[in-house]
Amino acid sequence: GLILGIESSCDETAASVVRDGQCVLSNIVASQVELHGNYGGVVPELASREHLRNILPVVRQAMQEANVTYADLDAIAVTEGPGLAGALLVGITFAKSLAFGLDKPLIGVNHLEGHIHAVVMQGEGNREKEELPLLALVVSGGHTHLYLASHDEQSWHYRNVGRTVDDAAGEAYDKVAKLLGLGYPGGPWMDALAAHGNPRAVTFNFGQITPRPGAVTPNKKAIAERTGPVFDFSFSGIKTAVLRYVETHAMKPSIGIRHAALAASPDLRPAGAASLCDQQTLDLIASFQYAVVGNLMRQSFAAAEAFGVRSILVSGGVAANRELRQRFTAEAEKRGLTVAFPSLALSTDNAAMIAAAAWPRFLSGQISDDSLVATPQLKLG
Numbered sequence: 001g002l003i004l005g006i007e008s009s010c011d012e013t014a015a016s017v018v019r020d021g022q023c024v025l026s027n028i029v030a031s032q033v034e035l036h037g038n039y040g041g042v043v044p045e046l047a048s049r050e051h052l053r054n055i056l057p058v059v060r061q062a063m064q065e066a067n068v069t070y071a072d073l074d075a076i077a078v079t080e081g082p083g084l085a086g087a088l089l090v091g092i093t094f095a096k097s098l099a100f101g102l103d104k105p106l107i108g109v110n111h112l113e114g115h116i117h118a119v120v121m122q123g124e125g126n127r128e129k130e131e132l133p134l135l136a137l138v139v140s141g142g143h144t145h146l147y148l149a150s151h152d153e154q155s156w157h158y159r160n161v162g163r164t165v166d167d168a169a170g171e172a173y174d175k176v177a178k179l180l181g182l183g184y185p186g187g188p189w190m191d192a193l194a195a196h197g198n199p200r201a202v203t204f205n206f207g208q209i210t211p212r213p214g215a216v217t218p219n220k221k222a223i224a225e226r227t228g229p230v231f232d233f234s235f236s237g238i239k240t241a242v243l244r245y246v247e248t249h250a251m252k253p254s255i256g257i258r259h260a261a262l263a264a265s266p267d268l269r270p271a272g273a274a275s276l277c278d279q280q281t282l283d284l285i286a287s288f289q290y291a292v293v294g295n296l297m298r299q300s301f302a303a304a305e306a307f308g309v310r311s312i313l314v315s316g317g318v319a320a321n322r323e324l325r326q327r328f329t330a331e332a333e334k335r336g337l338t339v340a341f342p343s344l345a346l347s348t349d350n351a352a353m354i355a356a357a358a359w360p361r362f363l364s365g366q367i368s369d370d371s372l373v374a375t376p377q378l379k380l381g
């Protein structure tokens with residue numbers, strides 16, 4: 001079966017053709033990073049306009065590279081949420097028209113379920129043998145969520161067992177990078193630069209600012225609604241701690257120089273950027289990353305233990321991080337668990353994961369209809 005996936009929830013316009021929920025025939029992503037980079041973050045109005053401009057060429061290219069015709073398709077899948085309302089609307093309106101015009105089924109997909117299926121789809125046929133439930137950590141610029149995921153013959157089921165109470169991990173990466181005068185998005189820069197610093201130079205007392213399982217968070221009611229232990233995250237404290245460190249160590253002048261250097265040579269790639277930073281900055285970046293990854297690990301492995309889970313999936317943009325992959329892998333090995341990540345291309349936003357997540361829904365006849373609308377706050381599970 002062939003599914004055309006369409007994704008436009010944030011700042012990438014993406015289309016992909018996937019066979020049987022597993023084989024990626026094409027995967028086209030038009031990123032708006034340069035556009036929004038000028039503003040240091042995603043500007044919703046500009047995002048919608050870019051999606052409108054890009055959607056048709058991106059879908060055409062996906063069809064061409066997959067070497068299939070519209071008549072060959074079995075279904076059209078599209079992200080229905082969560083995301084920016086205006087951005088989602090472009091993908092959904094386009095997918096609806098296409099499905100209506102071609103008389104093909106339309107399948108609305110949760111973006112977070114998509115991120116999880118970016119890993120599931122790459123399992124080498126042994127996914128069925130994996131013990132259920134799995135623990136899925138989705139960690140990106142907008143989300144840091146932990147789910148217990150399992151499936152029966154009919155469909156996948158998710159239960160949220162943790163989420164950030166303030167910033168997402170990727171958001172903390174992006175804000176700290178901005179603070180240090182680096183490019184947008186900040187994650188890839190921080191990843192490359194952290195390798196040149198000493199992760200033990202600065203101790204961030206994460207243990208104290210992160211809610212312990214089931215402990216105080218701003219929204220006790222939300223926690224009470226979730227049964228069983230909860231493994232929430234918090235990333236705004238470390239962002240403030242980095243800001244304080246920069247202020248008390250008078251690092252501001254060098255940040256200005258770096259900012260100017262980057263503005264003068266926007267083509268500079270993260271890997272070549274170490275020359276722009278003094279050792280103190282590199283050490284700060286390494287220490288920040290060490291703390292963030294350590295916190296993601298602590299909550300994830302604690303949840304795995306509490307729920308007796310044997311397999312962990314990590315996906316979303318931050319799952320591209322090299323230190324995160326190394327340390328999760330080492331810790332899982334130590335505990336006799338398995339951990340899996342998507343390929344780098346499928347870690348950040350893409351439409352292959354949307355087509356893949358739609359496949360089990362297609363097989364069990366869970367089709368959307370005309371009433372499908374953009375749902376910016378859509379929850380999973």
Ligand code: ATP
Binds near residue numbers: 009141170171
């Ligand atoms: P959503 O949160 O809705 O899924 P998004 O646009 O944030 O949307 P992604 O493309 O999955 O989704 O993730 C982008 C985020 O991942 C950014 O915050 C970016 O800085 C971060 N990121 C990308 N690569 C890395 C990396 N190597 N290390 C750390 N963070 C990274």
Ligand code: MG
Binds near residue numbers: 011012
């Ligand atoms: Mg994005």
Ligand code: FE
Binds near residue numbers: 140317
């Ligand atoms: Fe995403």
